[in-house]
Amino acid sequence: MNKNTKAKKRRPAPEDRQAVLTEQRRRKMARSPHAYVRGNTERFYEWVIESNGDALPHGPAVWICGDCHTGNLGPIANAEGKVEIQIRDLDQTVIGNPVHDLVRLGLSLATAARGSSLSGLNVVRMIEALAAGYESAFSDQDIEARRPEPVHVTMKEAIRRSWHHLARERIEDLHPSIPLGKRFWPLTKEERGEIEMLFRKKEIASLATCLKDRNESGDVVVLDAAYWVKGCSSLGRTRYAVLLDVDGGVVEGDDLCLIDIKEGVKAAAPRYKDVAMPRDNALRVIEGARHLSPFLGERMRAARLLDRGVVIRELLPQDMKLEIERLDKDDAMHVAHYLAAVVGKSHARQMDATTRKGWQAELRRNRSKTIDAPLWLWSSIVQLVSSHEAGYLEHCRRYATGT
Incomplete structure (x- = not known):
C-alpha cells in the first residue's frame, strides 16, 4: 500500500467523521491519568454537583474558565504583539463559582505530580502553594511573580516564534x-x-x-x-x-x-x-474570553x-499551551503558585475592591495545623484524584475490550 493510499484511508467521509473522532478521543484519554483528566470535564462536574458541591464555598459571580487544567493556560499574544500567560481555552466559560477553576487546576497539577512519582508530601506543599498563589491575586499589592522554569522556557520559545514555526507545528507545511x-x-x-x-x-x-x-x-x-x-x-x-x-x-x-x-x-x-449570559454558545465563549x-x-x-x-x-505563532505532563519536585510548588495567581488575576479583575477583600478573607478561613490551605480545597482534590484514577482505569478497560 503506497503513502497516498494510506493517507486517504485516514480521511473518513463526512458522514463517518463522528465515529472516527469518538474513537480517537477514547484513545487519547487512555494514554495517562493526566490525559484522562484533561479530556473529561463532564466527570469533574458530575463530582461537583453530586458529591461535594455543597462543601465548596460559593464565591462571587464572575466569568470562570470552566475547564481550568494546565493545558488550557499558556502564552497568548494580543493584536499589538505583547505576550502574557493567560487562559487560552474558554469553551466551558460561564458566570459561575470561581472555586471550580481553582479545584480543577489543583486536580490537574496533582495528577501531573502523581504521574511524575512525586511524594504525597510534595503534593501537600504544592496544594499549599496553589492556595497562596490564588489568594495573592486578591491583594491590593500588584506583585509580579517570577516565572517558574517550565513556564519561563515556554514563554521564551513563544516570544521568538515566527510564521515558520506555526506552519510546521500546525499544518506541517x-x-x-x-x-x-x-x-x-x-x-x-x-x-x-x-x-x-x-x-x-x-x-x-x-x-x-x-x-x-x-x-x-x-x-x-x-x-x-x-x-x-x-x-x-x-x-x-x-x-x-x-x-x-x-x-x-x-x-x-x-x-x-x-x-x-x-x-x-x-x-x-x-x-x-x-x-x-448570552444564550448563543459562541457569543458566551467570546464574552467569557473578553473578561478572563x-x-x-x-x-x-x-x-x-x-x-x-x-x-x-x-x-498566532506566540499562542502556545503549557506542556506540564510531568513535574520536578523543585518546580512543582513554583508552578502551582504561579498558575494559580494567573487564574486568580483573571477572576480578580472582574471584582471591585470590597468584593476582592471579602473573597480573600473567605479563602483564608478553614485552615488546620496540618496544611496551610483551605481544608475544602485539599479534601476536594484528594477525592477527585481518587475518583479520576478509578475512572481512568475503567476507561482503559472499556477501551481495551471495545465496550
Whole structure:
C-alpha cells in the first residue's frame, strides 16, 4: 500500500467523521491519568454537583474558565504583539463559582505530580502553594511573580516564534495550502462554500487585518480550508482550519493567516442562577474570553456556520499551551503558585475592591495545623484524584475490550 493510499484511508467521509473522532478521543484519554483528566470535564462536574458541591464555598459571580487544567493556560499574544500567560481555552466559560477553576487546576497539577512519582508530601506543599498563589491575586499589592522554569522556557520559545514555526507545528507545511492527511480532512462543497462566504463579511475578515503589521483595508482571500482533527475534549465538535491571504502576494508569514473555527457547544460547567449570559454558545465563549483573557478575547469573533454557532480566531505563532505532563519536585510548588495567581488575576479583575477583600478573607478561613490551605480545597482534590484514577482505569478497560 503506497503513502497516498494510506493517507486517504485516514480521511473518513463526512458522514463517518463522528465515529472516527469518538474513537480517537477514547484513545487519547487512555494514554495517562493526566490525559484522562484533561479530556473529561463532564466527570469533574458530575463530582461537583453530586458529591461535594455543597462543601465548596460559593464565591462571587464572575466569568470562570470552566475547564481550568494546565493545558488550557499558556502564552497568548494580543493584536499589538505583547505576550502574557493567560487562559487560552474558554469553551466551558460561564458566570459561575470561581472555586471550580481553582479545584480543577489543583486536580490537574496533582495528577501531573502523581504521574511524575512525586511524594504525597510534595503534593501537600504544592496544594499549599496553589492556595497562596490564588489568594495573592486578591491583594491590593500588584506583585509580579517570577516565572517558574517550565513556564519561563515556554514563554521564551513563544516570544521568538515566527510564521515558520506555526506552519510546521500546525499544518506541517510552509507552502500556502493545508496538506490533507491524519490531522486535516477534506471538506464537502457545502462546507467550503460556507467558509468562503463567511470571510466575505467585513466583521469576520477584520480578524485577519487587525494585527498592527497588517493593512487594515487589505483584501482577505481564502486560500485553503480543511476539517481539523484537533484537541481531546473538543474531538467530535465541528472544527475547521482556514488559510487566508491578506492583501495578496502571499508574503511569508506577513500575509498568511491561519484561522481556527470551532463549534460553540453547551458548557458542562454549572452557571450561577439569575445571571445574564448570552444564550448563543459562541457569543458566551467570546464574552467569557473578553473578561478572563483580554489578549485572546480581542482576537475572537462569533458567527453562524452551517446553522451552528462557531467561534473564530486567528492562531498566532506566540499562542502556545503549557506542556506540564510531568513535574520536578523543585518546580512543582513554583508552578502551582504561579498558575494559580494567573487564574486568580483573571477572576480578580472582574471584582471591585470590597468584593476582592471579602473573597480573600473567605479563602483564608478553614485552615488546620496540618496544611496551610483551605481544608475544602485539599479534601476536594484528594477525592477527585481518587475518583479520576478509578475512572481512568475503567476507561482503559472499556477501551481495551471495545465496550
